[in-house]
Amino acid sequence: MLRLANFWAPALLGLWVVSATQTSVSVALHKRVATVATVRKHAEASKSSVQHKMAYFGTIQVGNPPQEFSVVFDTGSGNLIVPGSDCSSDACTSHRRFDHRKSDGINAINCDGSNVSHGMLADEITITFGTGKITGQCFTDSICVGAACSKGNFISSLDESYTPFATFSFDGVLGLALDSMAQSNEFSVMSRFHGAGVLAQPLFSVFLSDSDEEKSEITFGAIKEEHMASELYWVNVVGDAGYWQVEIQDIYLGDKAQKLCQGCRVAVDTGTSELAGPSDIIARLEGLLGSGHDCSNLDSLPHLGFAVRGPNGKPKILSLSPKDYTSEGSFGGCNLSLMNLDVPPPKGPLFVFGIPFLQKYFTVYDHENSRVWSLVSSTDRDTVEASPCSSDEWEGLLAARYEGSPQSLTLAWTEDSCEESLGSISRGCQSLPNGGFGEISAPLLEHGESEGTQPSKVSAPAMTLNLINASLGSGLLSLPWAAAGSSLLVAAGVTLLVLVLNAVTNIILVAAAERQHVFDLGGLMGRLPGKWARLLRWAFDCSIWCSVGLALLGYFVVIADAFDPVAELAGLPSTVKKKASVFVGMLLVIPLCLMDPEYLAFSSTLSVAANVYLVLLITSIFTFQSEVTSHHSFCWLGAGPGIITMGSALMQSMIFQMCTMPMYEVLEDRSVRRFSICLAISFAFVFFLFTTLCLMGLSLYGDGVSSNILNNLPPDVSGDVARVGVGLSVIAIYPIYLESMVAPLRHAEERAWRHRQPLMLPSPRDSVVFDDAVPRGTSGDLEAEPSRSSTSWMSDRLLKVRVKVFQLHAKLPMRPSHFAAVAIILGSAAGGCVVTHLGLCNILNGASQVAAMVGWAPGFAGLFLLGWDQRCWQLLMVLLIVFSSMMSMVGMMHVGCNKRGTYRAVARVSRTDVERGVVFPADSLRYRDNFVNSLNCMWESS
Known part of the structure; x- marks a missing residue:
């Protein structure tokens, strides 16, 4: 007996020690x-x-x-x-x-x-x-x-x-x-x-509790019965990729099977704030459910159920009430908490159950046996009893993340990433908070695009057209005038150099923006290291507003000249023609600037077509020698200060670095390589167009060509069509440049929207720094901010937006970015009524932009934001900054010299003058500026 006791005592002690250490x-x-x-x-x-x-x-x-x-x-x-x-x-x-x-x-x-x-x-x-x-x-x-x-x-x-x-x-x-x-x-x-x-x-x-009164928790090693409102129901995990996921048999609305998704898989994701599923099924569910915008029919909506196959083959239904699958929108309306997630076979189709499901169902994950179960939490007992099905059928399971991985069920509180762990899948990688961010090797679900919550994406062809369009501003109309003072071949060489330089600097900025995930120039400069980053951010924002403001003013100068034939046909007196043209242009510009980028692709196509028509018209006039025009000599090769003027005019047309990042942000499937291809195609087309226009313009009008070549066109129908078409093309370009001015404000606005705080100007934070802390009493599950110009937002009732500007509080009846856009349009239109000389405006703007947009912004980004520390690269960036600064100073000095020249506008021959038989001297359409007179021509055309 003693020997038996000596044997069992250590064994029992060992068992007690082991059980004591398990917890x-x-x-x-x-x-x-x-x-x-x-x-x-x-x-x-x-x-x-x-x-x-x-x-x-x-x-x-x-x-x-x-x-x-x-x-x-x-x-x-x-x-x-x-x-x-x-x-x-x-x-x-x-x-x-x-x-x-x-x-x-x-x-x-x-x-x-x-x-x-x-x-x-x-x-x-x-x-x-x-x-x-x-x-x-x-x-x-x-x-x-x-x-x-x-x-x-x-x-x-x-x-x-x-x-x-x-x-x-x-x-x-x-x-x-x-x-x-x-x-x-x-x-x-x-x-x-x-x-x-x-x-x-x-x-x-x-x-997970949806109430601040009850504690949410995760428990390891045990199941807390106080969270259970029914018996557990086990479901085996399917797939072998590591996600917690199970198979569903069908979808139910009320007690009726819909035969929508037989054989689909479902995953439970604690980081997804909505329910996700195949886009075609989600679209059908939205149509079948049809919640009213004002929640008026919420009580009449059916329960949404998912039939899950259990171990014994019998289906169990996971049910969600209308309150579970709808959410209150930012403006008080009802939204379906459904998003798109398209996972192709064999891993899909796949549904993902997010926060709405997890706040109703208590879920357990058996790591050893690769199975999962779910049951209604104690807080939802009443909801279950009230549902059309028996309490049995509400029991269910949790399921896994996105990739159809057998043996896996996945939950993820994802905050932001999503692409990698799912391999080839991922429509709607939802947010994982920090660790669940899409998984270290398996990405998490991210929110699929929902209408009215995000700016629409722009395809690569549309982006190419937009890039061409951005290059065809008012600067194009001054190029023949600028080429007259630099000689044609030199002008072509300068054009090629400017295009290459702008292409490289645009790609540098886009690469830095992609790496930093900041898509406005001021915000990107705010990423620079050191205490000067914030100051630089404001300096670049101010530079953008000044340079783009001048460009927009020049656009209204073009609009005033372009719509002059329309004003003549309307019989308006000469004293109001210009103001009337500017007013009509303003009415057309305002709605375009409030549209999403996807709708601008059509206007960009028209804009490019109008500019091509202008070049073809001048080529046609040159080819068929009208009676009014004749060939004039011009310089093929020469040297003089006009080269600087040509460079400034080209820079005015080609510098759109401030617009590049907002444009890149909405590129479909965006990548630096994809954007670079679009940029290369667009610049090749622009080079051909620019050089052709200079050749034809100089051949027709010689060195007396106007700084706005529209003024040289004949006063007939073909000329009027070209003028009006170019005016419309400038209107189409206007929103692209305006967006670069309001993008920092829009980003600050989105921050304020997320946190239900007043919009503070100047912003106390960087453009993408968000405070995730949610003050007590505010809603935790905030709706995404509305698109910057989404039509769904515009259809919602307007609310007053709180704004705090330099410690002064105010309320605006519309989004501040929209308010700023309208104010900028009104300001540039007013300037367009006063300014008359387009060439001076263009070269002044071009010279002032070179240092900031071509030198400092891409130079600093290349030095500090790309992570490239090779000495050769750093030296190139320093040289870029120095070179652009020198060119900007020289260009500004040259503007001063030109101002002392003979700047008088060319008298455009109107239709009325022709009908009255007014005769103009042969040199009335020709004048020379100082930089043209200073040209040392070595090869002149005969």
Whole structure:
């Protein structure tokens, strides 16, 4: 007996010790607003749009002694990522950083889990998301979630892109997907906890409350029965990619099966603020459900159910009430919480259940058996009993993230990224708060585009037309005049040089904008390091307003001249013709400037056609020798100060760097390479058009050509059509340039919208820095801000927007960016009624823009924002800054010289004068400016 006691005593003691060390822990989750950034198309997947939704996160400890971090518990990713102390980017320094030097027993490893070879450095890993990337190194150290601790592998970042990571109010992400989603089993926290035996059960459960009165939490190792309103119902995970996902049999409206999605899969994503599904099915559901804009029919809407196949083959229905699948819009109306997610077979079709589902259903994830279950939470017991189906049928399951991965079910609080972990899928990568951001190796769902919430995307052909259109402003009309003082061949060479220089600088700015995820020039300059960044941002914003303001003024000068034939036909007296033309142009410009970019592609096509018609008309006049015109001699090759004038005139036409980034922002499937191709095609066309116009213009009118070549056109129908067409083309260009002026204001406006705060001018923050903290009492699940000009926003009732300008409070009856747009149009129209000499306006504007737009902006961006530290590259950027500054000074000085010349407008021969038989002297259409007289011509045409 004694021998038996001696045998059992140690065994029982061992069992007691093991059971004493096994535990369950709960971590409170805090609810904050998360930002969801745009995700580009990846393989077969479509893109998503920016939204600002809810995210839940809690705290963990890493290292010994423990260092605390706030993380998103993300079932859509598999690794633990925290900012590292060696990371100096803004995204890291704004959060708590893990200092490996202060942790005892830490071990650096390679990111495949292997040990670092003697004498070698540990490797690094770069994880690319749809909206940013992280580069990090891998360590093994203690990881604690509450009282549950184990050694495990994790990633400590060395660099994080500003967007999206700087926008998070939490520090990192703890991935809770199945092991196949992690770098290796050692990187899976659940796998390490299970292997170390620290949890009572190898599972975790998630309870999300939609009330501030009740605590949301994630529990490891146990299931809290107080959150249960019914029995658990297990469903096996399908797929092998590591996501928590299950198969659904059909969709129900009320108690009727719709036969909409038989054999689809469904995933539960704690970072998705809406329900996501195939776009064709979502469209049909929206039509069948049809919630009223004012919520008037909310009580009559049916329950939305998803039939899930259980282990015994019997279907169970996961049901959502109308209150669950609708949300209140920013203007008080009702919106369906449905977004598009197109995942092709065999991984799709796929639905994703987000916050509306998780706030109703308590979900449990069995890591060991790859199964998931869900049941109605205790707070929704009444909702279930009131539903048309039995309480049994409301039990369900949770499902997984996007990629149809067998054996996986995924939940993800995604905040911003989304592209990588899902491989080829991803329409609507939803927001993951910090760690769930799209997963370290598996991206999260992002919000699919919803009508009226984001500016529409522009296709590559439309972008090419817009780029051509941006180059065909009032500067085009002054090119023959400028070429008269530089000689034709030199003018062609200067044109080529200016085009190449502007192409390179535009690409530099676009590359920097893509890397920093800032899409206005002032905001991009605000990213520069050092204390001068904010000052530079304001300096560039002011420069943009001045230079673009001059360009817009010049456009109204062109409009006044172009619509003169219309005013003549209307019989208006000469004293009001110009003002009437400007007024008509203003009425046409205002609605165009409030449209989305996609609607400008048609106007851009008309604009390009009008300019091509102008060149063809001049070519036709040259070819068929009308009686009124005759050939004039001009200089083929020469040298003189007119070269500077030609460069300034070209710069005025070709400098649209301030517009490039807002245009690039809305490019469909945007990438620097895609934009560069569009730019190259457009500039090749522009070079041909410019040189042809100069050749024909000089051949016809010689060195006395007007600074606005419209004034040289014959007073017949063909000439009037060209004038009116060019006037309309300038109107089409106007919105492209105006957007560069209002883009900083629009971005500041979007920040204020997200946080329900007054719009503050000047802005206290950078253009894309958002405060995620949601003050108590405000809505956590904020609707995305309206599109800058979406028609759906315009159809909503107007609200008064609070504005704070230099500490003065005011309310505007419309969006401040729209208000500013109208004010700019009125100001430039007023200037257009006064200014008469287009050439002087153009060369003044062109010379003033060279330093800021061609030199300083791309030079500083290339030096500090691209991450290229090669000495040769840095030297080139410095030379660009110096060269452009010198050219700008020389150009401005030359403007002063020209002002002392004979600047008198060419008298345009009107139709009335011709009918009256008025005869003009042969030289009445010819005059010379000082820079033309100074030309030293070496080869003159005969």
